[in-house]
Amino acid sequence: MTFLKAAVIGLGVGEQHIEGFERHSACRVTVLCDIDHDRLAAVGARHPGRSLVSDPGQVLCDPNIDVVSIASYDDAHFQQVVTALEHGKHVFVEKPLCQTDVELDGIYRALLRHRGLRLSSNLPLRRVPRFLDLRARILSGAMGALYHVEGDYNYGRLHKITEGWRGALPSYSVMKGGGIHMVDLLLWFTGQRVTEVFAMGNRIASKGSQVRFDDMVVATLRFSGGAVGKVAANFGCVHPHFHRLSVYGTAGTFVNEPDGARYHFSRDPGDPVELVDNLHSGTDKGAGVAAFVNAILTGERPDVTEQDVFDAMSVCLAIDRSNVEGAPCAVHYREIG
Structure with a gap:
């Protein structure tokens, strides 16, 4: 071996x-x-x-x-x-x-x-149990056709940009440095590429600090299959670190909130919801590395492929470009083959 x-x-x-x-x-x-x-x-x-x-x-x-x-x-x-x-x-x-x-x-x-x-990147939310379960339900058809998805990366660690090395970098991006986790999840869940983005942001929360970039960026997304979405990278929030997620399908809705996650399979407010009791946390930074080593040695698929890395980066770059230009931007993809 x-x-x-x-x-x-x-x-x-x-x-x-x-x-x-x-x-x-x-x-x-x-x-x-x-x-x-x-x-x-x-x-x-x-x-x-x-x-x-x-x-x-x-x-x-x-x-x-x-x-x-x-x-x-x-x-x-x-x-x-x-x-x-x-x-x-x-x-x-x-x-x-x-x-x-x-x-x-x-x-x-x-x-x-x-x-x-081989090349890969650390996007560990793909190993979160409740997100693995959600993707399995999407692939099984239980959620119906997805038509709207939202992901908020609530960083909750403002001091890491106002005092740390991130804030000292003039070209740091909260979307590429944090929001990319939610971008990757939305691409993974939908199985579609984002074709166009429209973004805006501000740096109100870090005003007066060393930060020279927007600490809050939000973007609307248009997917290739017709779905629409929203992603936010909120580094200035007065809120614990959390990955807020909403996935809307024609047969069901999934919501991940700080007080728990749940599925809705009925529009009737009197019908019970399905509460999720599997973990939101519990992943580790080394898990993706282990899967990558196995991919090198066996040829099996890693958690995150080269194409996955380039696709998520391409969307984040388009979001940052749109934020600067103040206009919608098309996403330019690189095909690994």
Whole structure:
């Protein structure tokens, strides 16, 4: 059996990727990397027996590494992903994959040049039990034809942009950095592509801080099959972190609220609703990594394919473009094949 040697770049959330890689007996994380020397030392102490490297370039060019996890700051993703691909490495990258259409095109071309390599991103809401159940019901026809979907990414952690590294980046995007989770869910549930978006936003909640981008962005969506939708990335909300979701079909409705989730299969207010008792939380950041390793070794489908990553990014880029231009924007897709 092929044995994979892995490296993790960025040891904030990336620390959780270590265990994900090593859930498979044929994969071992041999190198840890972070530009923060103190963090590198601390994580290295918790995970002994690995090489500790502070230069990402050294890791990306290392011929002994087969697969790399990129969990660095968002503005470093593009160059690191391309460099990894050009040096023959499979890539698992934290969202967002990159920041601009030009960068997405660059990664697309690199991936086409190296068709034997795999690429995926961490979109763990696909593993939430109640969302897995909802998708199964949609596929079974129990919800009827979907005609309207809504997803709100209520971040509830304003300090992470007013004080943290995200707010220091002039090009940070709340849609690509957070709202992409809901965009991916809506694409996954509907099985349709978004053809057109119309977005607007504001930065009222973070006014007076270091933030130079909209901390709230909302967009309407037009789907290829006729459904419509709405997605919001609300980083300034006075509300605990939550993924609010509504899915409307011709035979049923699903609502995910902070006080619980429920299904409606009747328009009669006197009829009982079906309460959902499976978990909303319970996923971990390493689960998608484990599925990705298995895909490399067996050829099976990972949780999130290359096409899934590019499609979600394409929608988010169109939303950001629409927000800037103040007009509807078509979504430009890249076909992986």
